[in-house]
Amino acid sequence: MAETPKVYNQEINLDNLDLERSYTLEEFEYINSRLKNYTLEINGHPVNLFELDKNGKLVLMPQTPCCREQVVAEIAAQLRNWNVQTQQGGGVTTSQGGFNFVIDYQSVIRAPDVAFIPQNMVLQLTDEQAWTFQGAPFTPIFLVEVADIGEDTDNSKFKEADKRFKEELIIQSTVVQLGWLIDPQHKRIYIYRRDRKCSNPRWGDISGENGLPGFMLDMSLIDRIIDPPPPALASQEARQINCPDCNNTFNSKHEFIKHYEKIH
Missing domain, CATH: 3.30.160 (Double Stranded RNA Binding Domain)
Structure with a gap:
């Protein structure tokens, strides 16, 4: 049986989480910390991570299939190499790295598959911001989501991902300047820029533009994950x-x- 502690006088049973009630940031942090070494199964899907919506409700993040996670790791690796080689001094996170967004004046924890925060932001973070979710909210300037969204924009999976970018990730209360939505299975790319319409370039190398000067995502290395060479x-x-x-x-x-x- 899972440990059932009390956090601020409310019981948290990981075997029987109440997804209908609201959780504090402290409770949210506790639950995700326990899930590092503990896997829940909800509606038949293994879960090791939650996000938090504006009402304090837990948003489950199912585990990622192997090849999709390899794509995430490759993007993060290329971004990390650029960060080091060009001496940016910024911070690179993957899907375990949550950020405290503000949506409709409410704190919301979101964990993009890949994200980048610049050096000036890294140096300004307090210990609370850097090591907990208790400090002032902040967001990355660049993020990537890797998902199966289908071959067109008419299906529900794309519409859900598109809404996430337009209504949660790149909005007035964040500092996100650039976002990529990448579907490696269908070789689709969607680029989101602040105050500009979403674009859908051909499958190929992607520029980090002004926010990531000199960064170019080498898609040939992602193609090797999708179709490994003999x-x-x-x-x-x-x-x-x-x-x-x-x-x-x-x-x-x-x-x-x-x-x-x-x-x-």
Whole structure:
């Protein structure tokens, strides 16, 4: 049986969560912290994370299928490499990283699949903001959602994701400047910019624009997740990489990037 503590005089039983009542930020933090090592099953779906809506209600976030999470990890890795290589000094989070948005004057916890906060914001965060949800609300300037939204804009899955961007993530009370909605299964990209209509470019590399200067998402690496190359072809493509700043050579991009970040 799961532990049943009392948080502010209300019992929280992880085996029988009441999704109809409102929870405080402290209770919300406690529940998500317990779910790091505990999996709930709700309506047949495993759950290890909740978001929090403006009424204090828990919003379940089902676990992500393997390939979709690989895409999330690849986007986060490329963003992290750009952050280090260009010495941005910002912060990169994935779907476990929640932010305290404000919607209709109410605190709402949202956890984008990938997000970026710039250095000036990182340096201004208080300990409460950085380590809890108790401090003043803040949001990233860039975020990504990876989802199965179908091949057109008429289905309910796309409409739900589109509404999330337009009515929760990129609104007047946030500082989000750019958002990407990516469906790797159907190879669809939707780009959301503040005060501009959503655009649907072709499947290909995506620019981080002014908010992420010099960042370009390499979609060929995501294509490798969607359609993995045969082992023989992958080995044929392996080649040595010469460091432009020294005489060292490397047998993989990973070795080269690790060297370049550490030495140069």
